[in-house]
Amino acid sequence: xRLVVGEGSCGLAAGAGAVYQQLEELLAQGNEAGxxxxxxxxxxxxxxEPIVDLYDDEGALHRxxxxxxxxxxxxxxxxxTGNLSLVDKLRISASDAEFLDRxxxxxxRDCGVIDPESLDDxxxxxxxxxxxxxxxxxxxxxxxxxxxDVAGLRGRGGAGFPTAxxxxxxxxxxxxxxxxxxxxxxxxEGDPGAFMDRAVIEGDPHSLIEGMLVGGYAIGATExxxxxxxxxxxxxxxxxxxxxxxxxxxxxxxxILGSDFSFTLRIKAGAGAFVCGEETALIESLEGKRGMPRxxxxxxxxxGYWLKPSNINNVETYANVAxxxxxxxxxYAAMGTEGSKGTKVFAxxxxxxxGGLVEIPMGTTLREVIFDIGGGIRGGKQFKAxxxxxxxxxxxxxxxxxTVIDYNELAATGAIMGSGGMVVMDEDTCMVGMARFFLDFTxxxxxxxxxxxxxxTKRMLEILDRIVNGQGEEGDIEKLEELCYAIxxxxxCGLGQTAPNPVLTTIRYFRDELEAHINEHRCxxxxxxxxxTYFIDKDACxxxxxxARQCPAGAITGERKSPHEIDxxxxxxxxxxxxxxxxxxxxxx
Numbered sequence: 001x002r003l004v005v006g007e008g009s010c011g012l013a014a015g016a017g018a019v020y021q022q023l024e025e026l027l028a029q030g031n032e033a034g035x036x037x038x039x040x041x042x043x044x045x046x047x048x049e050p051i052v053d054l055y056d057d058e059g060a061l062h063r064x065x066x067x068x069x070x071x072x073x074x075x076x077x078x079x080x081t082g083n084l085s086l087v088d089k090l091r092i093s094a095s096d097a098e099f100l101d102r103x104x105x106x107x108x109r110d111c112g113v114i115d116p117e118s119l120d121d122x123x124x125x126x127x128x129x130x131x132x133x134x135x136x137x138x139x140x141x142x143x144x145x146x147x148x149d150v151a152g153l154r155g156r157g158g159a160g161f162p163t164a165x166x167x168x169x170x171x172x173x174x175x176x177x178x179x180x181x182x183x184x185x186x187x188x189e190g191d192p193g194a195f196m197d198r199a200v201i202e203g204d205p206h207s208l209i210e211g212m213l214v215g216g217y218a219i220g221a222t223e224x225x226x227x228x229x230x231x232x233x234x235x236x237x238x239x240x241x242x243x244x245x246x247x248x249x250x251x252x253x254x255x256i257l258g259s260d261f262s263f264t265l266r267i268k269a270g271a272g273a274f275v276c277g278e279e280t281a282l283i284e285s286l287e288g289k290r291g292m293p294r295x296x297x298x299x300x301x302x303x304g305y306w307l308k309p310s311n312i313n314n315v316e317t318y319a320n321v322a323x324x325x326x327x328x329x330x331x332y333a334a335m336g337t338e339g340s341k342g343t344k345v346f347a348x349x350x351x352x353x354x355g356g357l358v359e360i361p362m363g364t365t366l367r368e369v370i371f372d373i374g375g376g377i378r379g380g381k382q383f384k385a386x387x388x389x390x391x392x393x394x395x396x397x398x399x400x401x402x403t404v405i406d407y408n409e410l411a412a413t414g415a416i417m418g419s420g421g422m423v424v425m426d427e428d429t430c431m432v433g434m435a436r437f438f439l440d441f442t443x444x445x446x447x448x449x450x451x452x453x454x455x456x457t458k459r460m461l462e463i464l465d466r467i468v469n470g471q472g473e474e475g476d477i478e479k480l481e482e483l484c485y486a487i488x489x490x491x492x493c494g495l496g497q498t499a500p501n502p503v504l505t506t507i508r509y510f511r512d513e514l515e516a517h518i519n520e521h522r523c524x525x526x527x528x529x530x531x532x533t534y535f536i537d538k539d540a541c542x543x544x545x546x547x548a549r550q551c552p553a554g555a556i557t558g559e560r561k562s563p564h565e566i567d568x569x570x571x572x573x574x575x576x577x578x579x580x581x582x583x584x585x586x587x588x589x
Contacts, residue, residue: 041203043112
């Protein structure tokens with residue numbers, strides 16, 4: 001028997017560390033059956049954490065979910081005695097199991113499967129075979145780039161630029177007398193609601209290393225740098241160990257696997273600026289400067305890090321590379337659509353029943369991801385919209401649910417693929433407030449280098465602030481549109497150019513909500529505090545006093561077992577009463 005505890009950040013936050021500790025202590029007291037205990041990263045089922053995978057003596061998997069420390073004794077007894085009925089109540093349901101069964105995993109192929117801190121485990125699952133194949137078969141740089149080209153792999157960091165094109169540009173760029181070129185990984189995952197890169201590094205760090213080895217060989221680089229946000233401490237710890245282990249075993253360093261190819265790798269922890277997700281701002285930060293975009297051209301392939309030829313891809317892009325080399329570019333290209341090949345990882349979050357990481361072939365519809373895999377809207381509410389591409393993306397409404405996940409198809413909706421954030425919203429979400437939320441983020445994260453982004457986003461935010469506070473004016477929508485297009489046309493980098501997207505899609509699909517806020521001073525979703533009033537439906541109120549006990553302002557009066565009342569002059573609109581009421585008597589208008 002073997003027990004494997006999911007110790008990604010989501011699992012640890014849910015209590016997986018305590019579960020592991022309890023199991024470890026129990027096994028130390030008695031383990032005649034020789035039960036093994038190990039860890040793995042996040043398997044993507046964040047909504048079921050903590051997860052313990054029990055592998056029986058035949059290797060069959062029994063997945064236990066929402067495990068707490070108090071369940072450790074039952075798991076221990078089941079593993080040591082072989083009586084698996086002891087953990088029946090912890091088993092994953094058939095419907096929840098569909099979350100993984102409906103996916104096609106390439107970038108996430110070993111996440112939640114292997115021990116991320118064990119090089120031997122990675123090797124046992126086919127690790128470092130891709131770089132071994134390249135070096136043992138004498139593949140040329142062009143041979144490697146050709147496979148990536150055939151695969152149709154596009155950058156998974158947001159822009160979707162063809163990876164092979166970037167690699168060729170960096171390979172063909174003339175280096176100076178030192179011959180130095182750099183391969184950089186952008187792991188500065190700053191989008192709200194995105195955690196794909198974190199999960200890959202925490203769960204399968206060697207796949208990133210191997211992808212970068214292949215990329216370094218292809219462009220002629222001898223040094224690689226992983227720029228990872230400092231807010232990912234567990235990812236940094238595991239990647240640092242993986243680099244050390246790979247170096248010790250000859251997969252990194254000088255004369256790799258006995259060849260004349262040498263490649264070293266180091267980590268740079270970034271300070272958490274969203275703009276550093278833009279490649280030239282990232283390079284500036286690497287060089288110790290303030291993270292601000294450079295004018296292009298020259299592009300990083302010609303003059304990047306320290307003005308040397310450099311290539312930048314994100315974690316998910318590199319995580320696909322070894323699979324492509326091992327299986328062939330044609331196998332990868334067989335998945336997806338004509339213009340968008342392979343698979344894409346999305347981070348499902350928001351008002352979704354089953355939140356977590358999803359990897360699906362391009363060409364899958366939004367409906368399939370949200371309803372078939374994600375289980376639909378939490379609490380049986382109505383689906384309203386999904387925000388794609390983070391703060392640089394756009395809100396796609398319910399009538400566009402059958403949109404195919406493809407770079408061009410998503411762009412046609414006004415959204416973007418982005419790095420893969422997918423924030424789901426239900427009927428209670430105010431789309432004006434959501435647009436304001438994302439614009440607030442981008443306005444604060446603007447580096448301030450160009451006027452359009454620095455001042456334009458601020459002016460837009462001021463207008464939206466007025467609208468959600470009940471002070472909207474006629475002509476505000478037209479002002480927002482004018483500012484949106486001015487910013488898109490004049491901003492220096494992708495952050496500014498895409499910052500207006502959430503506002504533009506809100507105007508395009510939810511103009512009626514904007515008009516209700518402006519013309520009627522009403523929030524249809526009942527979210528904007530200045531535009532709503534709490535009241536108690538006396539026919540539904542049973543006088544349980546729960547609402548009154550939770551009201552911090554003393555705005556609710558009434559006798560026990562008699563209908564209560566809210567004084568609007570005292571009400572601070574905190575919503576505690578509505579949350580406390582079990583009978584649906586507290587309403588919003």
